[in-house]
Amino acid sequence: MTISLNQAGKRYNYDWIFRKVTYTFRPGGRYAILGPNGSGKSTLLQVISGHQHQNEGSVSYHLQDQPVPADTFYQYFSLAAPALELIEELTLKETLQFHLQFKQLLPGFTPEKVIAAISLEHAADKQLRHYSSGMRQRVKLALAIFSNTPVLLLDEPCTNLDTTGIKLYQGLIAQYTAGRTLIISSNDEQEYFMCEERLSILDYK
């Protein structure tokens, strides 16, 4: 999947968050969107994903040179973000079953294997509302990383993770993202160390 931004700009009310972003995210590339708190990293990720619409310029998607309509791009990406809500009443097992109605898991994976991969076997039947913030983050990462999508969008992926959780995240990225386009919004090197391409949002003010 190729994602192309051409002179893209986004404002909230009268404040431009970024302007004139012309950038191409290529298939299999690993990209970090960098910048301080409040600079617009999450907003750019939301414009890429289509959750927010740009106010100027364009965003387009191509799969092997064929255009992908913006309103079908949701099928091709998975996303983990602090703002994304989990369904609190569901257990982890139920969450994965529900998720399977929308996205397939990576080949060879079952809900049980995903739960084991994030070391939450002991809490698989507990409602998510009783999870700690770090456990919730593991669930969000698992739903994104283990979905069989060519594009993976991660907004501050190590939010609420302890040292063990960060190592787990880094291991999952190393093991399960080969060949996928990875775009990480972050200001923490531990989250984006593997990204060879770095995009500073401050260059687009």
Ligand SMILES: Nc1ncnc2c1ncn2[C@@H]1O[C@H](COP(=O)(O)OP(=O)(O)OP(=O)(O)O)[C@@H](O)[C@H]1O
């Ligand atoms: N829905 C919204 N309405 C109005 N302003 C918004 C909205 N969402 C974000 N903003 C503003 O846009 C700016 C960029 O926010 P954004 O969340 O993209 O920054 P960020 O770089 O991801 O920050 P952080 O590192 O703190 O997560 C901030 O000034 C924020 O207040």
